[in-house]
Amino acid sequence: MADPTEIVRLWPSTPPGGEGVKLVTKMESFSQNLANHDRFLRDVGDPHLWVCRPPKPDGSAVLVIAGGGYTVIVIDHEGFETARRLNAAGVTAFVLQYRLPGEGWANSADVPLQDMQRAMRLIRANAKRFAIDPTRLGVIGFSAGGHMSATLATRYDEKVYAPVDAADQCDARPAFAGMIYPVITMGPGTHADSRDRLIGSDQSAARLEAYSCDKRVTPRTVPSFISFGGNDTLVPPWPNSMAMYKALVTANVPVELHAFEDGPHGFGLTGDSPKGELNAKLFLAWGARGGWFKSA
Amino acid sequence: MDRRTVLGLGAATLATMAARAESMKPDGSLSTDPTETIPLWPATPPGGEGVHLTARIVERSPDPNAYHDRYVDSVGMPILIVFRPSRPDGSAILLCPGGGYVRTVIDKEAFESARRFNAAGITVFVLRYRLPGEGWANRSDVPLQDAQRALRLIRSYADHYGIDSSRVGILGFSAGGHVVASLITRHADTVYSVSDAADRIDARPAFAGLMYPVVTMGDGTHGGSRAMLLGANPSPQAIAEYSCERHVASAVPPTFLCLARDDEAVPPLANGLAMYEALAAAKIPSELHVFQEGGHGFGIRLAAGKPCASWPDLFLKWGKEGGWFRGEVH
Numbered sequence: 044m045a046d047p048t049e050i051v052r053l054w055p056s057t058p059p060g061g062e063g064v065k066l067v068t069k070m071e072s073f074s075q076n077l078a079n080h081d082r083f084l085r086d087v088g089d090p091h092l093w094v095c096r097p098p099k100p101d102g103s104a105v106l107v108i109a110g111g112g113y114t115v116i117v118i119d120h121e122g123f124e125t126a127r128r129l130n131a132a133g134v135t136a137f138v139l140q141y142r143l144p145g146e147g148w149a150n151s152a153d154v155p156l157q158d159m160q161r162a163m164r165l166i167r168a169n170a171k172r173f174a175i176d177p178t179r180l181g182v183i184g185f186s187a188g189g190h191m192s193a194t195l196a197t198r199y200d201e202k203v204y205a206p207v208d209a210a211d212q213c214d215a216r217p218a219f220a221g222m223i224y225p226v227i228t229m230g231p232g233t234h235a236d237s238r239d240r241l242i243g244s245d246q247s248a249a250r251l252e253a254y255s256c257d258k259r260v261t262p263r264t265v266p267s268f269i270s271f272g273g274n275d276t277l278v279p280p281w282p283n284s285m286a287m288y289k290a291l292v293t294a295n296v297p298v299e300l301h302a303f304e305d306g307p308h309g310f311g312l313t314g315d316s317p318k319g320e321l322n323a324k325l326f327l328a329w330g331a332r333g334g335w336f337k338s339a
Numbered sequence: 340m341d342r343r344t345v346l347g348l349g350a351a352t353l354a355t356m357a358a359r360a361e362s363m364k365p366d367g368s369l370s371t372d373p374t375e376t377i378p379l380w381p382a383t384p385p386g387g388e389g390v391h392l393t394a395r396i397v398e399r400s401p402d403p404n405a406y407h408d409r410y411v412d413s414v415g416m417p418i419l420i421v422f423r424p425s426r427p428d429g430s431a432i433l434l435c436p437g438g439g440y441v442r443t444v445i446d447k448e449a450f451e452s453a454r455r456f457n458a459a460g461i462t463v464f465v466l467r468y469r470l471p472g473e474g475w476a477n478r479s480d481v482p483l484q485d486a487q488r489a490l491r492l493i494r495s496y497a498d499h500y501g502i503d504s505s506r507v508g509i510l511g512f513s514a515g516g517h518v519v520a521s522l523i524t525r526h527a528d529t530v531y532s533v534s535d536a537a538d539r540i541d542a543r544p545a546f547a548g549l550m551y552p553v554v555t556m557g558d559g560t561h562g563g564s565r566a567m568l569l570g571a572n573p574s575p576q577a578i579a580e581y582s583c584e585r586h587v588a589s590a591v592p593p594t595f596l597c598l599a600r601d602d603e604a605v606p607p608l609a610n611g612l613a614m615y616e617a618l619a620a621a622k623i624p625s626e627l628h629v630f631q632e633g634g635h636g637f638g639i640r641l642a643a644g645k646p647c648a649s650w651p652d653l654f655l656k657w658g659k660e661g662g663w664f665r666g667e668v669h
Contacts, residue, residue, distance in 0.1 A: 266631075273619060273626065281619075288629075292608065297631050298600060299646070302615070304593070304626035305660060321656065328646040329631065 046123065047138070049094035051169070053161045058090060058142060059204040060149030060157075068140075070118075080123075083115040086146060090158045092165070093138040094173065095126035101133035101337035103179040103330070106162055106195075106217070108139050110186025110226075110309075113155070113240035116140065117309075121185040124313040128323045131314065133338035134330075135175050137166055141191070145240040152241050152254060153203045159195045160203065160215040168210035179335045181219035181265075183326070185311065186278060187237045189225020193256035193287060196220035196265045217265050218335055221326055222287065224271040224278055224308055228255045232282025260290040266297040268329050270322050272306020299329050362403060367396020369407065372450070375421040377464075377496075379488050384417060384469060385531040386476030386484075391415065394467075396445065406640060409445040410438055411467060417485045419492065420465040422453040423500070428460030428665040430506040430658070433489050433544070435466050437513025437551075437636065440482070440567035443467060444638075448512040448550070451639035455651045460666030462502050464493055468518060472567040479568055479581060480530045486522040487530065487542040495537040506663045508546035508592070510654070513605060513636060514564045516552020520583035520614060523547045523591045544592050546663055548654055549614065551598040551605055551635055556581045559609020584610075587617040593624040595657050597650045599633030626657050 057064075066088030074081035092106075107129070109121035116122070118138070126136035141158040144151040159182070167177040184192030199216040206212070226234045229242060229251040238246075242254060252258050271284040278284075280302065291298040303310075306318055312326060313319035330336040363369060383390075392415030400408040419433075434456075436449035443449070453463040468485040471478040486509070494504045511519030526543040533539065553561045556569060556578045569577050579585060598611040605611075607629060618625040633647035642648040658664040 273624070285616075289608070292600065299631040300600075300627065300629040302627040304595075304624050304657060321653075325646070325649070328649065332632065332646050 047093045047095045047126070049096070051092040051094060051165060053090040053092070053158055053165065055207060058148070058157070060151070060154065062149070064088065064147045066146060080119045082119050083111055083117050084140065085115045085143060087116065087140060087142050089140070090142050091140050092162055093122070093126070093140065095123070095130055095136040095138060097130035097133050097135055099133050099338065100135055100174055102174070102176040103133070103335050103337065104135040104137065104166060104173065104175040104181075105129055106137050106139055106159065106166065106180070106182040108141065108159070108182065108184035108188035108191045110184070110188040112234060112236045113144055113187045114236060116143070120309070120313070121188065121311055124311060124315060125183065128312055128314050132327050132336060134336060135173060137162065143240065145243070151243060155191050155241070156194050156198060156201070157204045159191060160199065161211075163195070163199070163215040163217065164210045164213040167213040179218055181221070181330070181335060182217040183221030183223065183312070184225065185223045186308065187226050187234070189222040190227065190237060190241070190256060192220045193222050193225055193227055196267060197256055197259035197261070199265070219266045219268070219330060219333055221268045222284070223312060223322065224275055224306070224310075225269070225283060225287065226278050227257050227283040227287045230255055230282065232279045234278045257286040257290040260287070260294045260296065262294050262296065264291065264294060264296045266333060267291055268299050268326055270301040270303070270306075270325065272303045272308070272310065274305060275308045277308040301325055363396070363398055363409070367394070367409060367411070373420055373422055375423070377419040377421065377492060379417040379419065379485055379492065381534060384475070384484070386481065388476070390474045392473060407446045410442040411445055412442040412470060413473065414443070414467055414469050417469045418467045419489055420467065422457050422463040422465065424457040424460050424462055426460050426666070427462055427501050429501065429503040430460070430663050430665065431462040431464065431493055431500070431502045431508070432456055433464050433466055433486070433493060433507070433509040435468065435486065435509065435511035435515030435518040437511070437515045439561065439563040440471055440514045441563065442470065443515070447636070447640055448515070448638040452510070452651065455639060459655050459664065461664060462500055464489065470567065478570070479577065482518045482568070483521045483525060483528070484531045486518050487526065488538070490522065490526075490542045490544060491537045491540040494540045506545055508548070508658070508663060509544040510548035510550070511552065512550040512638065514553050514561070516549045517554065517564060517568070517583065519547050519549055520552055520554050521581070523594065524583050524586040524588070527590070543590065546593050546595070546658060546661055548595045549597070549611065550650070551602055551637075552596070552611055552614065553605050554583050554610040554614045557609075559606040561605045584613040584617040587614075587621045587623065589621060589623075591618065591621065591623045593661055594618055595626045595654055597628045597630075597647075597653065599630045599635070599637065599647055601632055602635040604635035628653055
């Protein structure tokens, strides 16, 4: 399967807080099988969007955020495979190659949110070129990427960087958000590596709470879809997915929850496995009912 | 679409046309209903001395030519209604419809779901259980008595129906979900005296499904169900005893739960979600689907066109992963 060739750089020059940061993105692979890519990225110095266009676009679009514990980005399995499955349903996918918070950026805990907000704005500013309807643009994230989609769903209008061009006038609010086996809390029961990478050494109670997405839910949080496996041993469901679900219900935000009995961490949203495909079908059905997807 | 799908659609269409063409017989039955029924008890049911009831079937569909929506109350003789599949896979479901413990619905939830599961090769036994507020002694245990007895009877007839006793599960809707939640937590409780050999058979289901279930009798319960099961002003002890989420222990079988976030009749957090959390805390394998939309009692007919219409497929997939169902799953 060929990689997408259409790329959109997020920032015209140095990204926010990037003075003195010199990184050359490294791509390695978990897989030794050349026919089955499973690559991951780190040292991400060139944040950008990989544009994945469907053969029959329905006008909807999703920003896709692969996980990797804020340490790497699992770009094939949760990124490009998700994009292919969404493309098959007519959804245009933008796979986000985001900066990792522990790689020298200033204000590192907000670096992922800076990149997501900027990505949403660039997609909307170029909606015509991408042949998408800006009101039907959502986000989906996996694991640490689920912490990102939950962060965008709750903090889309927080000012975390100075505008750099006209695109920054655009709305960064996703129409909907998918959170797949997400990291949610930075408190007890978090995924410790993700927390340490995102928060760094200043782990005061106030800071942990500020980056716990369940604590940031308001009635203005966007409609959400959460799925996870009850047997997830890497990111415990209760302080993460279930806490987010309850917070959304309490705030009266539309939300759907799927807790598979057998869903080991990383089942993805991919036609390449039965659980990944089931997850895809449920997400697409939910998004179609929400009026965002048209051909599912 | 393969040939089998085409044939299946043909049969469904014929059944629908037959239903359209007829109305209820005086006893409330339709020609499309299964004719095979099994009485639960050889004589008077437990606590039934002096109780004389004749089943009353009521059609509540505003347009019976379009679809049927019957319910039954005044249940003096609890029965199993047998839905046999054309290609049995050896598994069976005891199906407990809802109705707030004041009636049980017949078409929606029960017969419509039974036909769906027959198509997957599962033998379905629809339980017409006794209603607690109709004069029985020990009213609160009447549904559980019937559920235990039903599971034992199905196993005692396993050879006759070509089913594997180790693949008999239970599925309940709304108040029928409370019947199921009671059985999975109290299958070993003695709630009636042994009357025959069947009563020595294990009443623990191999698996369980809870559809928009009533679970708790405490805060957030379905008030009508509680009033029927426990009477007016139940004691704190009675509330604790019949709140199923408080009795989840290691012997509870693997459980599937499905409900909708916008359920206005049975609050999701206090019932379905509380049960899921209790199951997880006891490390019982379980699966939960909470659809954003669906309301209460969506069954098959009211789910049409909504994402929650996939619940039978989700249940079948889960049951296949568990090894109970062996038929084709889409």
